Every structure is written in C-alpha cells, then in structure tokens.
Amino acid sequence: xxxxxxxxxxxxxxxxxxxxxxxxxxxxxxxxxxxxxxxxxxxxxxxxxxxxxxxxxxxxxxxxxxxxxxxxxxxxxxxxxxxxxxxxxxxxxxxxxxxxxxxxxxxxxxxxxxxxxxxxxxxxxxxxxxxxxxxxxxxxxxxxxxxxxxxxxxxxxxxxxxxxxxxxxxxxxxxxxxxxxxxxxxxxxxxxxxxxxxxxxxxxxxxxxxxxxxxxxxxxxxxxxxxxxxxxxxxxxxxxxxxxxxxxxxxxxxxxxxxxxxxxxxxxxxxxx
Amino acid sequence: xxxxxxxxxxxxxxxxxxxxxxxxxxxxxxxxxxxxxxxxxxxxxxxxxxxxxxxxxxxxxxxxxxxxxxxxxxxxxxxxxxxxxxxxxxxxxxxxxxxxxxxxxxxxxxxxxxxxxxxxxxxxxxxxxxxxxxxxxxxxxxxxxxxxxxxxxxxxxxxxxxxxxxxxxxxxxxxxxxxxxxxxxxxxxxxxxxxxxxxxxxxxxxxxxxxxxxxxxxxxxxxxxxxxxxxxxxxxxxxxxxxxxxxxxxxxxxxxxxxxxxxxxxxxxxxxxxxxxxxxxxxxxxxxxxxxxxxxxxxxxxxx
Numbered sequence: 001x002x003x004x005x006x007x008x009x010x011x012x013x014x015x016x017x018x019x020x021x022x023x024x025x026x027x028x029x030x031x032x033x034x035x036x037x038x039x040x041x042x043x044x045x046x047x048x049x050x051x052x053x054x055x056x057x058x059x060x061x062x063x064x065x066x067x068x069x070x071x072x073x074x075x076x077x078x079x080x081x082x083x084x085x086x087x088x089x090x091x092x093x094x095x096x097x098x099x100x101x102x103x104x105x106x107x108x109x110x111x112x113x114x115x116x117x118x119x120x121x122x123x124x125x126x127x128x129x130x131x132x133x134x135x136x137x138x139x140x141x142x143x144x145x146x147x148x149x150x151x152x153x154x155x156x157x158x159x160x161x162x163x164x165x166x167x168x169x170x171x172x173x174x175x176x177x178x179x180x181x182x183x184x185x186x187x188x189x190x191x192x193x194x195x196x197x198x199x200x201x202x203x204x205x206x207x208x209x210x211x212x213x214x215x216x217x218x219x220x221x222x223x224x225x226x227x228x229x230x231x232x233x234x235x236x237x238x239x240x241x242x243x244x245x246x247x248x249x250x251x252x253x254x255x256x257x258x259x260x261x262x263x264x265x266x267x268x269x270x271x272x273x
Numbered sequence: 274x275x276x277x278x279x280x281x282x283x284x285x286x287x288x289x290x291x292x293x294x295x296x297x298x299x300x301x302x303x304x305x306x307x308x309x310x311x312x313x314x315x316x317x318x319x320x321x322x323x324x325x326x327x328x329x330x331x332x333x334x335x336x337x338x339x340x341x342x343x344x345x346x347x348x349x350x351x352x353x354x355x356x357x358x359x360x361x362x363x364x365x366x367x368x369x370x371x372x373x374x375x376x377x378x379x380x381x382x383x384x385x386x387x388x389x390x391x392x393x394x395x396x397x398x399x400x401x402x403x404x405x406x407x408x409x410x411x412x413x414x415x416x417x418x419x420x421x422x423x424x425x426x427x428x429x430x431x432x433x434x435x436x437x438x439x440x441x442x443x444x445x446x447x448x449x450x451x452x453x454x455x456x457x458x459x460x461x462x463x464x465x466x467x468x469x470x471x472x473x474x475x476x477x478x479x480x481x482x483x484x485x486x487x488x489x490x491x492x493x494x495x496x497x498x499x500x501x502x503x504x505x506x507x508x509x510x511x512x513x514x515x516x517x518x519x520x521x522x523x524x525x526x527x528x529x530x531x532x533x534x535x536x537x538x539x540x541x542x543x544x545x546x547x548x549x550x551x552x553x554x555x556x557x558x559x560x561x562x563x564x565x566x567x568x569x570x571x572x573x574x575x576x577x
Contacts, residue, residue, distance in 0.1 A: 097436060100365040101366050101434070102369075103369035104347075104354075105354050121347075121356065122347075123347040127431070129280070129281040130574075132278065133275055133436040134278070135277040135279045138279050139343055143343070230275070233434045236445065240429075241367070244430055244449050245426075247426070247450075247495070250491060252307075254491070255303075255307040257483075258481070259311040259481075
C-alpha cells in the first residue's frame with residue numbers, strides 16, 4: 001500500500017519546523033547565512049535573502065528537500081489581505097518524470113510507493129532534473145549526484161512517519177496510507193467549503209498519475225506556484241520520436257531520389273555519347 | 274508549462290558539441306552508405322570519405338559525454354545496471370536507448386572505417402584483411418546508418434522529452450531538425466575533406482549537391498516551424514546571444530546563405546573565386562551553423 005503525505009495548507013502557520021526537521025533527520029547542510037560582516041561598512045549587511053516574503057530557500061533542490069512558500073495576497077489599498085503558507089516537497093508522483101527519465105536505474109520506486117534515488121548508482125547525467133515537472137531534483141556539486149526528498153525512506157521502512165510530518169505542530173502535514181489520507185482530505189475539503197472557502201481545492205489526485213504527496217489549497221494551485229496542467233514529459237516521447245523517424249525517412253527519400261536519378265542520368269549521358 | 278522546472282546545467286561545450294559532432298558523424302555515414310548502395314562509380318569517393326569521417330568523429334564523442342557527468346567514473350552505469358552488471362536499458366529514456374545506439378553506431382562506423390582501409394590496400398598485410406573483405410559491407414552500412422540516424426535524432430528527442438518550457442514547447446520537431454542538420458553538416462564535412470584531399474571533381478556531383486540542398490531546405494523549414502509552434506515560450510530564442518546564434522548562425526549562415534549561394538552565387542562570382550574555394554567556404558559556414566544550432570537550442574532552454 002502506498003504511503004504518502006497530505007499537506008493541509010489551510011492550517012499551516014509557516015513556522016518551518018518541517019524544513020528544520022527535514023534538514024536534521026537527513027543531515028542536509030544549512031542555508032547560507034543571512035548576514036555577512038562588511039569590512040568597509042564595519043557592520044553586518046544582509047545577504048542571501050530571496051526578497052520573496054519569508055521564503056528562505058526560493059526553490060527545492062539538492063539540499064532543500066522542503067520549502068515553505070509564503071504567498072501574500074493584499075488588495076490594492078491593503079485594507080484586505082491574507083497570507084497563505086504551503087510546505088512544498090517532492091510529490092512522489094505515481095507517473096514520475098524523473099524515474100522515467102533515469103538511464104541508469106538509479107531512481108526507483110520502493111514498495112511503499114516513494115520515489116528514491118540510489119546514490120551509489122546515480123552518475124550525475126542530470127537528465128532527471130529537467131524531467132521533473134515540479135522542479136524538485138537538482139545536482140549536488142559535493143557528491144556529483146542528484147538529490148531530493150526520499151519520503152524519509154529509512155524512517156518509513158522502519159514503521160516511523162516522515163520527519164516533517166512528525167515535527168509539524170499544527171497537523172498540516174500528515175503521513176499515512178494514501179487511501180486514508182485521501183478520505184481525510186475529502187472530509188476537510190467539504191468542511192472548508194461549508195465554511196465558505198469556495199476556492200478550496202485538492203491538488204494531486206489526477207496530476208502525474210496521482211501524487212502520493214498531495215495538497216489542500218485555499219486558492220488556485222497556480223497561486224501556490226504549482227503547475228495547473230502537468231504533463232509528464234515522457235508523454236511526448238511517442239510523437240517526438242515518430243516525427244524524428246519521419247524526418248529520417250524524408251531524408252532517406254530525398255537521398256534516394258538524388259542519388260538514383262543521378263545514376264540513371266549518368267547512364268543516359270553515356271548512351272548519348 | 275511550469276517555469277519552476279529546474280535547468281539541468283548541461284555545458285554547451287560538452288553537450289551541444291556532442292550533439293554537433295555526433296550529428297556530423299551520423300550524417301556523413303548515412304551519405305556514405307547511400308552513395309555506396311545507390312551511387313555509381315563516381316560516388317565511390319563520397320562513400321569512402323563519409324566512412325573515413327564517421328569513425329574518428331564518433332570516437333571523440335564519449336569523452337565529451339562523460340566529462341559532463343557528475344560522476345564520470347560511473348559512465349558504464351549507462352549500459353550495465355550497477356547492482357548486477359547486467360546490460361540495462363530504460364525504453365522510456367531516450368538517454369538510455371541512445372547510449373546503446375551510440376555504441377552500435379560506433380561499432381558499425383569502425384567496421385566501415387576498417388573496410389575503407391582494407392579496400393584501399395592500407396591493411397593488406399593484416400592477417401584479417403582477406404577474411405574481412407568477405408563480410409558484406411552493405412549490411413553493416415545499413416545497420417550503421419539506422420543507428421546513426423537514431424544517434425542524430427535522439428539528441429533532439431532528449432530535449433523535447435523534458436519539462437523545460439522551451440524544449441517542451443518545441444515538441445515534436447527538435448529530433449527531426451537535428452537529423453536534417455546532421456545530414457547537411459555531414460555533407461559539408463564530406464565536401465570539406467574531399468576538397469582538402471583535392472578529390473572534388475569539376476563540375477561536382479549533382480546528385481550529392483541536390484541531396485545536400487534538400488536537407489538544408491528541410492532544416493530551414495523545421496527551424497522556422499519550431500519557433501512558430503513554441504509561441505511565447507520561444508522568447509529565449511528571440512533575444513540576446515541565443516537569437517544571434519539561432520537566426521544569424523543556424524538559419525542564415527547554416528542554411529539560407531549556402532542555399533542562396535548555390536542558386537545565384539556561383540554565377541555572380543564566376544571567374545573570380547575558384548569553385549572549389551567557394552565550396553570550402555560554404556562547407557565551413559554550414560558546419561558553423563550546425564554547431565550554433567545545437568548551442569543556441571541547448572542554451573535557450575536553460576535560460577532561467
């Protein structure tokens with residue numbers, strides 16, 4: 001039975017405990033410091049801020065397996081406003097672009113449905129990086145291989161939940177069987193709709209064959225930086241390769257005509273002589 | 274299309290150069306094969322030159338590919354599954370199938386290269402020379418050509434089968450475009466080597482020139498169509514250095530100019546520039562255009 005996570009963004013407070021727990025459990029290096037002592041100004045100056053609210057990673061990557069997004073929505077005169085939070089990670093797609101693209105078999109799906117990169121097999125060809133429709137994976141210069149969230153592979157195969165879900169103080173991130181999580185999500189969605197959150201929606205039932213890590217959003221997925229129509233890249237493979245073959249055949253035809261005709265013309269010329 | 278999709282960070286001097294050199298090799302081999310199969314005695318020199326070009330060039334490409342890996346020493350994982358050592362192929366991954374195609378093409382190019390040496394009498398004393406000349410060269414030339422087309426084309430399919438906006442939006446044309454460019458750069462390389470070896474016969478070989486023209490027309494049509502179908506995602510190809518490389522290099526230098534020169538130019542410069550000099554210049558332009566085509570598409574897809 002596939003395990004996964006349900007991220008109910010409606011009760012996220014943006015505390016980043018998940019981000020910290022992820023870094024600690026997975027022994028990921030810390031973010032670069034936000035202040036640097038400037039020898040000329042003789043005082044600390046701010047560096048490495050994303051300029052995007054309280055987001056301090058800007059993207060998911062080899063050392064950032066969790067990213068808390070901060071979405072500030074204010075009216076023109078700032079009289080009305082709301083602040084949306086969403087903890088984002090690898091979605092462990094059922095039709096995973098990265099896994100499909102991997103030429104070495106380094107990216108595998110375990111018995112619990114999570115997509116896992118085997119570090120001793122990965123060669124660092126980087127093809128999985130643009131093949132992930134969510135921009136999750138990236139290369140680590142330190143190891144020469146790619147990294148991403150493992151769904152705490154070591155923990156979940158030993159009866160524990162993910163570190164981020166464990167650390168979440170509001171229950172925004174819950175870990176469990178995907179089927180159970182889905183029914184909980186449906187209930188929560190119905191409750192929110194009843195409370196007047198008309199735009200609330202669940203993201204991840206249909207996308208990329210179904211996401212094992214899925215979300216409840218209070219606004220359109222795009223507001224949270226999630227692609228609204230996700231195409232798993234390999235869906236393009238049949239047409240792309242067919243057109244390439246057609247191109248090859250067209251050239252083959254062109255060559256046949258060119259060389260054959262020349263041959264016969266040569267004969268004709270010889271006959272004339 | 275999700276602009277948050279990460280860029281792979283493929284270096285143009287490794288990956289685009291691999292696309293380019295493998296394309297020349299495959300194109301030259303294909304033309305060599307066709308000249309061998311369907312050409313008359315006058316085409317023999319073309320096929321010989323094509324086979325002489327193909328193998329050394331394809332030999333250059335694995336180092337380029339391996340150099341771009343994060344863990345170069347593990348390159349063999351592309352062919353053998355690291356955990357068991359059993360040959361491995363992932364049919365959904367053009368990169369995986371392409372690695373095998375590259376191996377097969379390399380092997381066939383090697384056979385044709387040897388065959389050239391044997392039939393030119395350069396390996397007469399080798400113990401295998403006699404037995405070798407009995408292997409029907411046409412067979413491996415056909416297998417090698419198909420594998421060569423695969424090598425030339427999969428490099429484009431690789432780009433289409435990703436989630437990067439430009440590469441995904443240009444689906445499904447990049448594979449076909451790279452194949453057309455492989456043919457025209459292959460023909461240019463053959464021209465160049467033949468003129469260098471002073472084997473370019475006057476007034477040239479019209480069948481060969483005609484094929485060369487057709488491949489350039491196809492390349493031109495595909496390059497323009499690709500930008501049109503990409504719509505607003507083609508923006509990185511329309512500004513900055515990438516636009517100069519794509520339009521100025523790949524389209525104008527690589528296809529339009531040589532085509533125009535072929536149709537009008539020879540008359541205009543008749544008597545002033547020797548035809549073999551003109552052919553050499555055009556061949557160089559086509560090669561430069563082919564390289565810039567690969568570089569611009571690779572780089573434009575990696576604009577953040």
